[in-house]
Amino acid sequence: MESLSVFGGAAVLAAETAEGIAHASGWFLENAWLVPAFPALSFLVILFFGKRFPKGGSEVGIAAVALSFVFAVAAGIQWIGQINSAGEGTAVDAVTSTWTWWVNGGVEFSIGTLVDGLAVVLMFVVTTVSLLVHVYSTDYVAGDRRYTHFFAFLSLFTAAMLFFVLSENTLQMIVGWELVGVCSFVLIGHWWEEKPNSDAALKAFFTNRVGDIGLLIGVAVLFFAADQTFSVLEINKMAVSGEITHLALLVGGCALLAAVMSKSGQFFLHTWLPDAMAGPTPVSALIHAATMVVAGVYLIARLYGVFFEGFSIAGSSVNLLAIVGGLTTLVGASLAFVQRDIKKVLAYSTISQLGYMVLALGVGAWTAAVFHLFTHAFFKACLFLGSGSVSHAVHSFDMKSDMGGLRKWMPHTYKTFVIASLALAGIPPLAGFWSKDEILAGTGGWGLVGGTGGNGAYLVMLIMGMATAALTAAYMTRCVYLTFFGEFRGHGTPHESGPRIVVPLWILAVLAVVAGWLNLPKGFQLVPESWTTRFEHYVESSADYFPSIAHAKPSWTLAIVSTAIALGGIAVAARYYFGRVRAESPRATEVGRGWTKRSRLAAAGHTLLAKKYYLDHLYTGIIAGGVKGPIARAAYKFNQEGIDRVVNAAGERSVKAGHVVYDIIDQKVVDGVVNSSGVAPHMAGEEMRKMQTGKVQSYAGIVFVAAALLALVFIVFI
């Protein structure tokens, strides 16, 4: 590993010496199982008793998630305390607590929690966003046909996601993974009476199922490669120390990558995410922005030893993980430009940002990925909840036909939306800038622009990342213009939403501003040294289950160039929308004779984007249709000609057999026997009739003969 930095080397040394590892402890860390237990309990309570509560069960859900939030924050404070007391150069081991369910053949199946910095961060993110979404939902889905059911499944989702995040072994991760998939299905199809919604739910579930094949194969491969253990810590330790062969790690990593592609919306299994916007907006904010879709990213981050060694991330200039991530960023960003529906813009934006996270993991910038997960959760949730607030006002999600000029009537929504958009675009000093910059630095591209000291030389990924940054800024500007500027194109008079919607928006907007300051880069001259890389210090582990990765240092050049690119994206989009489109008419949403009308190539490009790169056509039409069509025809043919022929022949043969049985056996044989059994006694009776003469004297004769015989017997013989 030629790019091993001194910091990484120290961590390796610390990990190898026994006294260099401190074991963490703390009540909230050891009892972290309580954090998913509260929402799980509230799920059951709401499901069975929810309708009896005055607020329809929502107060139970909010109370449970609030309690989990408190416990998660307490666990975080304890963890920070543990890291602080361990001091520099000492690695802090994760807190595990397991309960053995059953043992078979030397293999232990257990269930337990694993708490370290990563788990603490995810717990915080999930509980925070879930709590805000719960409060938001009390206003958003008020009066809904299945209000209580909605809250029950929000609770179940929160419990399942926390369960997944705290998983101690890979089997538990599978359970949590599937559970969040089921919750996603239920919540997307919340209004399943309308067919498009249930179709979207099914599409989400089935696409995830395709990836889950990879999950099962990956877990099985790692189980056998790691000497028959499911424990995450064990697998990581063995991967890092080289006890697992590289081939096994590569195969396992590729299989798990398939699962990540479906769950975290990576290209080409991302097609379910935009359709999932059919669900209620709080669901989109919670599940398809902040938490469930990052389950795949978390999986990679959790099993990073496997991926880092398996894909040979250190010292390469391209690897599968990075390519998938990079392609996803570009695909997501490009598709966001042609959407009319505000939620679909945000969905493709989520796909693009998830691509960033996977890209970061692919180039070895682990902390950057987790940090981006952290900041993205806040500003994306803010954007989604903002779009929900807008939809409440105009009763539609279609930007082109029903929105426009809303900043007059919805000031809070407008301001928070703009703040979150700027954070997403990566404008300093908002949160997205810091996390995105760290990712770009981590690619370890040119030392001039990319920063120094990365794990490899991922130049292509750097270019992809920068291009996407420009595109991100541009499509968000388009989105903001179409929604908030110009003249209102809808009906009625929109009004700002109530406090239960606006307050969570502001909380998230504030987080979108300040969350980035948790991980200011090392060597940032404007703040004291002790304020930098706080996130990395507390979250990234240096224990023996974590590979030693190099940390890149971003340079001022990189910061200026990426900001310039983002501003450039905004400028281009602003010139188009605020300039030319507004010049045409305040109500216009696009330029009359634009590019796509003047050039056939541009129009073809637009069609390609509008048809989502024809992927849906490939999956539904070609692959699914190509499989089910011939199968259906073959089954029909088998049924009509095969099965029916057999059944009909069986019927005809039975009829013939019936005739034989009747005519021959019944009529002739059986009746003959029965009849003859009557004929014999008849004839015997005819003969015996002759004895009955009716004459007394003949009867008397018989009596005397019998008496004589008896006398003979009794006197002579006896």
Added chain:
Amino acid sequence: MYVSQFAVLAAVLFSMGVYGILVRRNGILVLMSVELILNSVNINLVAFGALRDTISGEVFALFVITVAAAEVGVGLAIVLMIYRNRRSVDLSEMDLMKG
């Protein structure tokens, strides 16, 4: 006086009575034959009673005589009814139970 003389006499009377029952066509004659049989039995009883020097032979014979009397009363009543209904007492014609 040997007891065998009485036994033979009773046997002869018995067989005459049996012959009469089986062969005679007249109903009244059949009844008379039945009486003959009964009386032959009486002779046997008395003779062997005398032989054994016990009175039970005579007592039993007394019973037989009584029963015979009763039976003849009933029998004659039946024959009378048959004559009233069929104008004849020829037993060979009484074959209603034939078959």
